[in-house]
Amino acid sequence: MSQSATLQRVQAVDFYGRLEEEVRGHRNGTALLFLYCAGDPSGTDAELTEVQSFVDQLSGVNSEVLRDVSTGVLALTLPGYTLDAAHYQALLLKQHLQGRLEQSDPRITLAALTETPSTQTMKQMAEAARLSTSSDIHIFTQEEADRDQSRILIVDQDATVREFLQIRLAMQGYETLEAVDGLEALDLIPKWEPDLVLTELNLHGIDGLPFIHHIQQLKVKEPPKIVVLTEKRVEQTISQCFQNGVDDYVTKPFSPVELDARIRRCLH
Structure with a gap:
């Protein structure tokens, strides 16, 4: 069982800055997942606990779970995961939350990264999850990241x-x-x-x-x-x-x- 560290966010902490540090620390790339529970937009401790419980079951993965208390969005890193492998885990995480928290209605945005994304790109991913009207897992693409022009x-x-x-x-x-x-x-x-x-x-x-x-x-x-x-x-x-x-x-x-x-x- 991995020793995943959960950093519970407070308003004074730079959520995206901490997340950027985490992604940068994985030289072999990482998958980055943003989760928003539309059924409970307040972002409760129960959701954070259940996501952490799921992550702790991943063998050999030093993953990080972060929460932005201003939006209720959770961020999860999966070091060394390919997009396919991360997508599979995202499906399992979604099922886990729906089974444990019936009203959670999870919305997920996912990307596999080889380079550290900009803060703007991470914000785009987080908002794609928060504003999603579909329960389907959204694969974030480079085209979406380039829209800031x-x-x-x-x-x-x-x-x-x-x-x-x-x-x-x-x-x-x-x-x-x-x-x-x-x-x-x-x-x-x-x-x-x-x-x-x-x-x-x-x-x-x-x-x-x-x-x-x-x-x-x-x-x-x-x-x-x-x-x-x-x-x-x-x-x-x-x-x-x-x-x-x-x-x-x-x-x-x-x-x-x-x-x-x-x-x-x-x-x-």
Whole structure:
């Protein structure tokens, strides 16, 4: 039985810094697993205990279990594990938690690493687990890690929507900025030059198709992609948006996973 060390996080400790040290210490590579129990988002001691109990059963593995108390996310290192071997253990861990803690509803993101990932990449992995709407184990790819080069301007007069989108997109690696109306957005685009504008059509000042038209007329090096995220479901409005150069159109309420895919398709 391994002598795994459990470091219970306190707010003052740099969770990602400690995790980076742990990964760097394994020269032959390691698998990195992030776990979030969606059924109990508070991140209880019971979950930490059960994960540690599972890890202690892994023969010859000096694994580390860390917890970020600010989000409830658990991180687990599996030194020397290939992706296939780590995926198998992730399935067993998921079954273990579901058997011991019926309300846990575990969400897992997994990657096999040969080099130490950046803090941003680890944050992306953690948020991929925390924001997941699927119980399937998510294999984190290099493509996802490379998304931090893309800028997205969020335009919506609803502060709650802006906050949700900002958190989800930023923690996936996108650089984000917010605008509360069309006039502010038109002022920000030439200065910040986003790769994509994610916008509502119902805006103060200037909105709808005139707003889309003004975006396309701005003097910028590279016109941004435009994804409409709106409550408007009228077929004529949707058709007119596509005729006027909009790259995609998503209606509210929306699936975050589907929106992720639409944005990824526009940017890559």
